Amino acid sequence: MIPAHDRALRRLFLLPILVWMAAASSSFAERQVTKLAEGVYAIQHKSSNDGNVNGNTTVIIGDREVFVVDSCYLPSLAREDIAQIRQWTNKPVGYLLNTHFHNDHNNGNRAYLDAFPSLAIIAQEETKKDMDLIQPGNIQRAPKQMAETIAALKEGKTPGGRTLTEDEKKQVSEMLPGLEQEEAEFKTMVYQPPTLTFVDKLDIDIGNREVQVKHLGRGNTPGDAIVYLPKEKILIAGDLLVNPIPYTFDGYPAEWAQTLQNMAQLDATTIVPGHGPVLHDKAYLYLVHDLMKSTVNQLRARISQIGHPGFHSLDDVKGSVDLTSFRTKFAGDDKDLQAEFDDMTAHLVKIAFSEAAQR
């Protein structure tokens, strides 16, 4: 199993890897559709062949049009979702929201625009800025990186140059067709930026259904957006909440805790996380909040002893943050999840330290 932060980097920058590693990890997923209310569906996607995870997609059907939250990582899976939406309704998708800039939530944008030409693609203004900065390069580099990975695997080596074991070679031969298909898919991928930005909020009536889009503060990224359906009491959280282990490879834990507190004020009985199964109460939201808050408080206690973090390194502080009391609450006795939890908390302390240093 590979470290969670490597997986996280791949999610962000598409550093292609070996799918058996993903298959061995607990983040490997199958497609699953959950009906949340009449005309509201959450879609969890299967993992892609290169081991990348696809963000969840939520479909909200109104009397006039459809509102979709996030377009996932692989355009082919976005097209699968579009075909499914067309089975559910003959109304067009009028709005697509990108909850944040990570490409596992917006690579499918163009597929939606091709299918629904009058579509508006919504993002918080910071998310559009980050997407414009990062996504074109991601998309340009991806086919070359995938081609290099495939070439190495065909020579019996990992992308890092290690010779594959016989067992790994067998697994590689099974996954190569899928990887080649994905490489072809990335060659034709086109960057599609958001077309409609907002700062704090945007309320949209899609026909007898009110959709509220909100930026409740920074957390996982500078421009995190959430969606709230007041009548149905459904909250779609993006990667501010990832179930069962948070993604903390970047973000602002002190502000994240506050943003989660703001989120908790909303009267919600169903919560769709950015990845993983749908939640049916706020217990997990509070747990993630408490984890962030505890990290920040312990770090601040240490900083008050040693002085401004700008004069210190991560090594000077990380031993002072103890999050073991949260380990079982997140991971139970699942060994894979425990390993993911440990990687996640190491990253959490790191990003909390750099957030503190920038204050």
Ligand SMILES: [Zn+2]
């Ligand atoms: Zn994500």
